[in-house]
Amino acid sequence: MKTGFVGLGAMGLPMARNLHRAGLLAGVSNRTPTKAEQLAAETGCAAAGSPEDLAAMCEAVVICVSADADVLAVTDALAAAGKPGLLVLDCSTVSSETAKQADRRMRESGGRFLDCPVSGGTEGAQRGTLSIMVGGEPDDVAAAGPILQAMGGSITHMGPVGAGQATKATNQIMVAGINQAVTEALAFGQAQGLPTDRLIGALEKGAAGNWFLSHRGPTMVRGEYPLGFKVDLHAKDLRICRAMGDALGVRLPMVEMTLIHYSRLLDEGSVDEDISALFRLKSDMFSGQNNQKKD
Ligand code: NAP
Numbered sequence: 001m002k003t004g005f006v007g008l009g010a011m012g013l014p015m016a017r018n019l020h021r022a023g024l025l026a027g028v029s030n031r032t033p034t035k036a037e038q039l040a041a042e043t044g045c046a047a048a049g050s051p052e053d054l055a056a057m058c059e060a061v062v063i064c065v066s067a068d069a070d071v072l073a074v075t076d077a078l079a080a081a082g083k084p085g086l087l088v089l090d091c092s093t094v095s096s097e098t099a100k101q102a103d104r105r106m107r108e109s110g111g112r113f114l115d116c117p118v119s120g121g122t123e124g125a126q127r128g129t130l131s132i133m134v135g136g137e138p139d140d141v142a143a144a145g146p147i148l149q150a151m152g153g154s155i156t157h158m159g160p161v162g163a164g165q166a167t168k169a170t171n172q173i174m175v176a177g178i179n180q181a182v183t184e185a186l187a188f189g190q191a192q193g194l195p196t197d198r199l200i201g202a203l204e205k206g207a208a209g210n211w212f213l214s215h216r217g218p219t220m221v222r223g224e225y226p227l228g229f230k231v232d233l234h235a236k237d238l239r240i241c242r243a244m245g246d247a248l249g250v251r252l253p254m255v256e257m258t259l260i261h262y263s264r265l266l267d268e269g270s271v272d273e274d275i276s277a278l279f280r281l282k283s284d285m286f287s288g289q290n291n292q293k294k295d
Helices: 012-021 033-043 051-057 068-080 096-108 121-127 138-143 145-151 163-191 196-204 211-220 231-247 253-267 275-286
Strands: 003-006 025-029 060-063 087-090 112-115 130-135 152-159
Touching (some): 003 012, 003 051, 012 121, 012 145, 025 033, 051 060, 068 096, 096 163, 138 145, 163 196, 163 211, 196 211, 211 275, 231 253, 231 275
Parallel strands (some): 003 060, 130 152
Antiparallel strands (some): 112 130
16 A cells, blocks of 8 residues: 655654655655655655645655644545545654544545554554554554555454544543553652662563563663653643543542642653653652652
């Protein structure tokens, strides 16, 4: 299947490279065109001037852009091409409702849509080992198989359109809890005067071991927070979780606490930092700043 890619950011660029390695990448489009031109020069694929032009040259298009309004803008542009059977795979993290709206728009223009949010960070995107949570019609999921396999190590069909994003929202609540636990615990361990390299090595082999501790622990204890996953993108995901909780009449404590902490980080200018920058707030507690009692 000739496949296009829209959104060559921290996730999209390595995902598009994996499609190229699998022999699927026909063209790319990006809001900032130079990124598309650079990848086109690197891979030999076409650099399309717009998502609409890209749709005209492809049978499938993968999207990985920032937020809900961006996905709807891109799907509108893809739908405008009116290409019969065009299969759109949206790997961005947005609400289930946005996925359903995008699906309606694609189907009205004769196309097909799958919500395919991903987990596994930029490392997973580079290695092609992402966990992909898919919502859509079984026939469309089957048709998308080679594309999904080129980008992911685990592909799970969760149900109809929207079910992929509901799964991702569940994942993002868990990521918030893990970030809270790992940053608070490592700041505590550091304040105990423990050698942090040995601390991380010991903990990651036991019951508290997890991906975030192994991949972000060593940098956070040095006060470095390389991207990664931007604080404002996770805050966006947690606001989606909050809205989904509101719809059930439930307030989610982990989501609320993490949103307070992220807004403090963003106020301090952490726009381009990884979510592990939460370690800075936790460390400050032990030096008398940002005391938790304020929350
Ligand atoms: P990013 O580095 O900020 O890249 C965002 C991309 O979307 C850029 O290529 C940007 O274009 C494009 N874009 C944004 N708004 C657009 C619009 N209205 N029209 C067209 N293109 C638009 O973000 P990212 O980290 O790759 O994340 C992308 C998505 O994946 C987000 O939904 C995020 O929540 C999700 N995600 C991220 C991670 C992670 O670890 N980073 C993990 C899983 C899922 P420009 O180049 O012109 O800015």
